[in-house]
Amino acid sequence: MLNPADAEFAARLGALGLEAVPAGAAYLEEPRGRLAGVAGLLVRPRTVEEVAALLRACSAARVGVVPYGGGTGLVGGQVLTEGSAPVTLSLERMAALRAVDPVGNVAIVEAGMTLQAVQEAAAEVGRVFPLTLASQGSARIGGCLATNAGGVNVLRYGNARDLCLGLEAVLADGTILRGLKRLRKDNTGYDLRGLLVGSEGTLGVITAASLRLFPRPAAEGTAMLAVASPAAALELLALAEARMAGCVSAFELIHRQGLAFLEEVMPKVRQPFVTRREWSVLIEVGLPEGIDPQVALAGLFEAGAKRGLVCDGVIAQGAAQRAAFWRLRESLPEANRRIGSISSHDISVPLSDLPAFIDRAGPALAALGDMRVNCFGHVGDGNLHYNVFPAKGRSRAEYEHLRGPIKACVHGIVDAFGGSVSAEHGVGRIKRADLERYADPGKLAAMRAIKAALDPLGILNPGAVIG
Amino acid sequence: MLNPADAEFAARLGALGLEAVPAGAAYLEEPRGRLAGVAGLLVRPRTVEEVAALLRACSAARVGVVPYGGGTGLVGGQVLTEGSAPVTLSLERMAALRAVDPVGNVAIVEAGMTLQAVQEAAAEVGRVFPLTLASQGSARIGGCLATNAGGVNVLRYGNARDLCLGLEAVLADGTILRGLKRLRKDNTGYDLRGLLVGSEGTLGVITAASLRLFPRPAAEGTAMLAVASPAAALELLALAEARMAGCVSAFELIHRQGLAFLEEVMPKVRQPFVTRREWSVLIEVGLPEGIDPQVALAGLFEAGAKRGLVCDGVIAQGAAQRAAFWRLRESLPEANRRIGSISSHDISVPLSDLPAFIDRAGPALAALGDMRVNCFGHVGDGNLHYNVFPAKGRSRAEYEHLRGPIKACVHGIVDAFGGSVSAEHGVGRIKRADLERYADPGKLAAMRAIKAALDPLGILNPGAVIG
Structure with a gap:
């Protein structure tokens, strides 16, 4: 139903002053190498007004838009894998620190700043921005917010949503939300900030945010x-x-x-x-x-x-x-990558059920075959990275037929405990079927209604999160 | 456009097993005595299924529904002031503590529990539920969540939204959201919890919640x-x-x-x-x-x-x-009430602008007349209760003509600082015009789209928050 972002559309964008170039390979990959993106156009706006103009044009032409941060997401939210060629909207040129206020403990940052740059900006005024991820050198804050990123300090400081006081964002029709409030308390209307955070670019494009800072x-x-x-x-x-x-x-x-x-x-x-x-x-x-x-x-x-x-x-x-x-802790995912997992699971269960989950999942997997399990993670949040590997000396290829059953086994047990099959990575494209399978039907219905209301043409990150 | 909750509708509810009686005076008042509710029917369901049946019936008959907690709200969210007689949906009979888990630091509570009962349930297992309000003996947790209540501990623990892990709720068409997750991290889909919290009963009816507890x-x-x-x-x-x-x-x-x-x-x-x-x-x-x-x-x-x-x-x-x-602190609102304010303002400004706000507002009000200002509140959150009183020996009546100008003066200065004209009390009916006046147009457009998507007939708390 969507139209391709082709040369003709590039020309139309050019006439609006928006430079559109063919999207290079770097924008069509994801870190685990499982998905390949459909090649379309790359647009890198410099202002929120340019983002708005782009989305108006995409709405008018019914062209899909894939918002792009640092490309570090693990669920394929950043690559469109089927359908008409999209516009990849990279926020990399909107990377300014607009303001930092150590008295109010607030920073106003553009979406394209890397997480590490945000941390450094806070440190320069003697404050902490506590969101901490292995990929913080390349992950951009807009993507961290769009995916409600977690990491190691959630226990104390909360996830990305909790660290965000307000947003500047653009809706599918080009409407600009100007919500860069610096307030700790604001009960004037619905929580659009919380709704856009974690919506993985399917409800709007985050262009800037006001973030909470903390004393060290x-x-x-x-x-x-x-x-x-x-x-x-x-x-x-x-x-x-x-x-x-x-x-x-x-x-x-x-x-x-x-x-x-x-x-x-x-x-x-x-x-x-x-x-x-x-x-x-x-x-x-x-x-x-x-x-x-x-x-x-x-x-x-x-x-x-x-x-x-x-x-x-x-x-x-x-x-x-x-x-x-901390180097040891942060090396665990890299060691996992080098060993090569059969299947990785970013799950959470109620804290009090965590031991029971581990007790049940181990034998259930052992019944499927001879495998190694590396179970680690943010236990303070009930969030485990429960990753399954070949037995020593055996290859991933030997287990290919088990990938589906392993995932179904782990997620089934998670679901039985009232857990989540995506604790911190999001849904993207890789976990869409899991969302359909495990989510409450009422929640799915409400999500579809909201998606249809805010993006009636379905141009925002098509195929991600919800259809 | 809505139909009245009349005797015929009461009979129809009766046929569904839902007892409907005329709403008594206690349900048609609000604490400041400024608004009077249109008398309709009172329904007090005992289960989420009864709430769903009621909302299906109200949708089918296009009858308005006013969700009702403890009746302590300060912005008239609990009383319908004009239009067809509504159903007042009181959650008072859904007041069970469904579960309390000191290991997972979670309590699952029904909407009709008073805030104090929730605090006591936490204390019984050696935990703290930190939401603390002057009205906690009568405020019900469902209302606290619907209004995203604040109070004195927001600085450390956040507001009601931050303390809520998940919700059970019913949408306008009777769809039940079963989201009583006990998880600290769950990135499977949109944040409906955050959207319903603070929506003041205009998007759905909260029937139960899972709440965060803390160690003392x-x-x-x-x-x-x-x-x-x-x-x-x-x-x-x-x-x-x-x-x-x-x-x-x-x-x-x-x-x-x-x-x-x-x-x-x-x-x-x-x-x-x-x-x-x-x-x-x-x-x-x-x-x-x-x-x-x-x-x-x-x-x-x-x-x-x-x-x-x-x-x-x-x-x-x-x-x-x-x-x-603390008794002194908590007596301040009561002393204010006895003195009798001309106009009260629940405002917030960026923390770093708070002194400038106070410096500017004082002289601006003094220029309007001889008045006393009691400025107090949660300064750690940038949230002030900026209340204006008659000069000593003079009566409120003498200032009646100044109420509008005083409010416009205070809110205008708040707005100039990028502040909020409702920091913690919400919008309800009393601040609807303020929302229209001061909110970002993009935000209002998105709010209307969401309201229309989730409550297309406009039966939920008609006239509150947004039209």
């Missing part, structure tokens, strides 16, 4: 603690939160398999324990003045050991060791 | 500090947040006028300072183990005094004095 905690500390089990990890988290009054910034679960993968393919990454433990957690705290974080973490270790939750541990002595712990 | 901080402390100015209050806040690593739970600004009103009409409320100071703040901190809150607050006082921000202060010695400070 007076003192920070990090520890790796070996725990008896996932249930022990949860009890330790509860203990930590009770003792630390919400000052736990990160609480990451690591499984022995992940450390074994590191040793196998990234042997230079230093590992904390001499004896490799089955389960460990990486905990980070950011505390008020008057407490030494090493003392606080030592106190947590002792209290955890007394309850039989913790059996070993290393508290980072200084910044270098803290960085080393 | 290891130690809490409270102080009243006299500050040199609103700007000094802001600097003190920044200092407190930097020293306390985000453990500041409340930071309330109090003006001398509010203390004078207390003395005038509630002389039994104990006041902390012998000499009444122009500006003071009430600060509460909830800290990790290992810090004495009194020591932390004393340290803040000293650091503030050194910078010339603080000139006097009382740190609460024990629970009784902490409670006394």
Whole structure:
């Protein structure tokens, strides 16, 4: 039903002062190499008015638009895989820091700034923008917001939606939403900010955002603690939160398999324990003045050991060791990539069901075949990256026929626990069928009604999230 | 365009097993006594299925529905003031605590539970539900969510939307949304939760919610500090947040006028300072183990005094004095009510503009006439209750002609600072014209499109928020 973004359309855009060039290969790929985009036009506007003019033109001509951030998304939201050639709308030229206000703890940033640039802009005025992802050097803040990105600090600071006070965005018909409010509280009307954040470019194009900044905690500390089990990890988290009054910034679960993968393919990454433990957690705290974080973490270790939750541990002595712990954590996805998973799952379950999920999923997968599971992630949020790999010495190809059954097995158990089959990566194109299968029918109906209301021609990111 | 909820319609509901009685006076009032509701039918369903059946019947008959919580809203969202007699849909019989999970830090509550009952259910399992309002004994959680209620702990814990993980709700056509997820992270589709929260019953009826609970901080402390100015209050806040690593739970600004009103009409409320100071703040901190809150607050006082921000202060010695400070704070609205305001304003401005707002609004109002201003509120959120009163010895009636100009003056200045004319109370019916006047046209267009998509017949809370 949509028309192609062809040479004639490029000429029409040119007449509007919008430069359109053929979209190069870099814009038609995604990091896991599973999808290839239909080649169309690339437009890189410099202002919100140019975005509006582009969307008006695309609406008039019924041409599809794929909003494009840093291209780091893991669910194919950034590449159109079938249908008429689209316009890829890259925000890379809208990358200005419009304002930063350390008194109000707000930054106003354009969508094309990388996440890292936003973090640096905050740091320059002595503040923290806490969204932290492995891909932060290339992920752009517009994409982080469009996908409601998560990462390691959600436990304390929330996800991208929680960090966003307001948006400037353009709707499908070219209407500009000017909502760059710097307010902590504003109850004048519907939460369009929250609706656009996480809509993956299907309801509007985010061009700028006002973001929450935070004071840097007076003192920070990090520890790796070996725990008896996932249930022990949860009890330790509860203990930590009770003792630390919400000052736990990160609480990451690591499984022995992940450390074994590191040793196998990234042997230079230093590992904390001499004896490799089955389960460990990486905990980070950011505390008020008057407490030494090493003392606080030592106190947590002792209290955890007394309850039989913790059996070993290393508290980072200084910044270098803290960085080393985080390097280890951040190397886990890269080691996974080098080993090569059969199937990866970005899932969440209610916190209290997390041990039961792990207990049930392991045997269910073992019944399907001989495989290795690396289960790690943001346990403080109930969010696991539950990734399945070939047995040692065997290849992914041997398991190709199991990919579907593995995914159905994991997602089925997640669903039985009332969990989510996409905790932080979004739906994109790769998880559309999962959304249809597992989402509440009432929710799907409401989503379709909203999509039809805000994008009646279906030009925004066609084929992503919802049909 | 809507049909009345008359005896014939009551009979039709009766045939569906839904008891409908004439709505009594208690359901047709609002706390400020400014609006009177059109009398129609009262229906008090016991299950979400009954709510769905009611909305299907109202849709079929084109009868308006006013969702009703505790009736404590301050903007007339709970009373239909013109048009055909509506069904008042009270959630008071859906007041069960469905589940409470201290490990997962989640409670699942029905909409009719009072906010205080929710707080108590959390406290029973050693957790905190931090939403705190003066009206918490009668406000129901469904209404708190529908209006995205704020209160004194937003600074640390966020507003009602931030405290809600998922919803069960019914759309205008009777579709049930079953979204009582207990998940911290779930990126499967649009944020309907965030959209319904704060939509004031115009997009759907909330019947239950899953709510975030928190550990109780290891130690809490409270102080009243006299500050040199609103700007000094802001600097003190920044200092407190930097020293306390985000453990500041409340930071309330109090003006001398509010203390004078207390003395005038509630002389039994104990006041902390012998000499009444122009500006003071009430600060509460909830800290990790290992810090004495009194020591932390004393340290803040000293650091503030050194910078010339603080000139006097009382740190609460024990629970009784902490409670006394809060009693003072919570008595301010009641004292205001007894004095009788000409015009009240629930506004917010960017934090860094707050002193400039106060500097500009005072003289602008003084130019309109001889009045007293009590400016107080949640300064940590940039949210002020900026209330205007008759000069001493004069009556409200003398100022009736000034009500419009006063409101226009205050809201105009708020708007010039990019602020909000409804920070936490919502729009309801009283602020509909303000929304039309001050909101971004793009936002209004998107809101209308969403309203038309989810409630095409306009039966949900007709006349509230948006037409």
